[in-house]
Amino acid sequence: MEPDTETYSFLRQFADSWMLLLLFVFFIGVVVWVFRPGSRKTHDDTANIPFRHEDKPATSEHEEGENSEEERKK
Numbered sequence: 001m002e003p004d005t006e007t008y009s010f011l012r013q014f015a016d017s018w019m020l021l022l023l024f025v026f027f028i029g030v031v032v033w034v035f036r037p038g039s040r041k042t043h044d045d046t047a048n049i050p051f052r053h054e055d056k057p058a059t060s061e062h063e064e065g066e067n068s069e070e071e072r073k074k
Contacts, residue, residue, distance in 0.1 A: 033039075
C-alpha cells in the first residue's frame with residue numbers, strides 16, 4: 001500500500017503556513033485577553049483563593065455535621 005503523497009504534501013504545506021498563522025493569532029488573542037484592562041480583579045480574586053479561610057481551615061460538610069452533633073451531645 002503506497003501512501004498518498006499528494007495529500008501529505010498538501011497537509012504539510014497547510015501546517016507550515018496557514019496553521020502556523022492560525023495558532024499564532026490564537027496565542028496573541030489569549031495574551032491580549034489575559035492582560036485586558038478589566039481582568040485584574042478577576043485574577044486577584046482567583047489568586048487569593050488559598051487565603052480565604054486564613055483564620056480557620058475550611059471544613060467539608062461531613063466534618064461540620066460531625067462537629068455539630070458532638071457539640072449537641074455535650
